[in-house]
Amino acid sequence: MAFNAPADYQQGETVKIMYIHVPAAWLSTFIYGVMALASLGTLVWRHPLADAAQKAAAPLGAGFTFVCLVTGSLWGKPMWGTYWVWDARLTSVLVLFILYLGLIALWRSIDDPGKAARATAILTLVGVVNLPIIKFSVDWWNTLHQPASVFRMGGSTIAPELLWPLLVMAIAFTLLFLCLHLMAIRNEILRRRIARLTMIAAAEGDSLARAPTPEMAR
Amino acid sequence: MLDIPHLGYIVAAYGVAALALIGMIAAVWLDYRSLSSQLEALEKSRGGNR
Numbered sequence: 001m002a003f004n005a006p007a008d009y010q011q012g013e014t015v016k017i018m019y020i021h022v023p024a025a026w027l028s029t030f031i032y033g034v035m036a037l038a039s040l041g042t043l044v045w046r047h048p049l050a051d052a053a054q055k056a057a058a059p060l061g062a063g064f065t066f067v068c069l070v071t072g073s074l075w076g077k078p079m080w081g082t083y084w085v086w087d088a089r090l091t092s093v094l095v096l097f098i099l100y101l102g103l104i105a106l107w108r109s110i111d112d113p114g115k116a117a118r119a120t121a122i123l124t125l126v127g128v129v130n131l132p133i134i135k136f137s138v139d140w141w142n143t144l145h146q147p148a149s150v151f152r153m154g155g156s157t158i159a160p161e162l163l164w165p166l167l168v169m170a171i172a173f174t175l176l177f178l179c180l181h182l183m184a185i186r187n188e189i190l191r192r193r194i195a196r197l198t199m200i201a202a203a204e205g206d207s208l209a210r211a212p213t214p215e216m217a218r
Numbered sequence: 219m220l221d222i223p224h225l226g227y228i229v230a231a232y233g234v235a236a237l238a239l240i241g242m243i244a245a246v247w248l249d250y251r252s253l254s255s256q257l258e259a260l261e262k263s264r265g266g267n268r
């Protein structure tokens with residue numbers, strides 16, 4: 001559907017980059033929102049799967065943000081004459097990408113899963129300040145990036161021939177993320193079960209080898 | 219078809235996006251396969267001990 005959409009009167013065929021750039025950009029912030037909710041789940045409700053959901057979403061968020069940045073850059077070169085400018089929208093999305101990478105790194109740097117979950121949950125919630133900055137960066141500062149044109153007061157400014165394929169792509173990207181997220185959460189559950197079984201097996205191996213006192217077995 | 223201006227940028231953008239998406243799908247899927255085979259091996263060895 002995106003391939004069959006007509007060319008833009010100003011941008012020509014390069015407008016087709018929109019069909020991957022914009023859904024990826026929506027998802028990059030949506031996934032961060034999911035992670036922030038999961039972090040609340042970890043810190044406030046202490047749901048046992050909340051940190052698995054947070055952990056599973058981070059690499060996917062980084063992936064979609066990467067797609068957003070690269071396609072935006074490839075769109076910027078022919079349209080703006082540059083791959084990259086340090087303007088508010090681009091910089092704030094780059095900060096989001098680095099936040100995702102930082103969260104993944106933090107998960108991996110703390111051995112105790114409980115501690116890692118709390119630390120990343122706190123950092124995730126601190127990073128939420130970036131979301132309104134991304135959203136309103138195009139209104140608050142002078143920027144090359146255009147302001148919102150799909151969800152805005154007074155209706156969309158995109159022609160329906162271009163808008164429909166965009167919405168279909170956005171739904172497709174979102175469904176892909178939800179599917180991958182569920183699969184990644186299942187992977188986390190499997191990983192925990194393996195860790196538990198390995199510990200039990202190690203403890204049993206120890207008890208067979210050393211025949212510990214009841215205190216030690218606990 | 220080939221006289222579209224900036225065709226290279228469009229193809230590159232779709233190419234990068236396809237690679238990234240396929241990469242994510244493959245990473246999650248391969249992770250699942252390796253985890254489930256590990257789990258199977260663990261459960262088998264535990265069953266064998268009893």
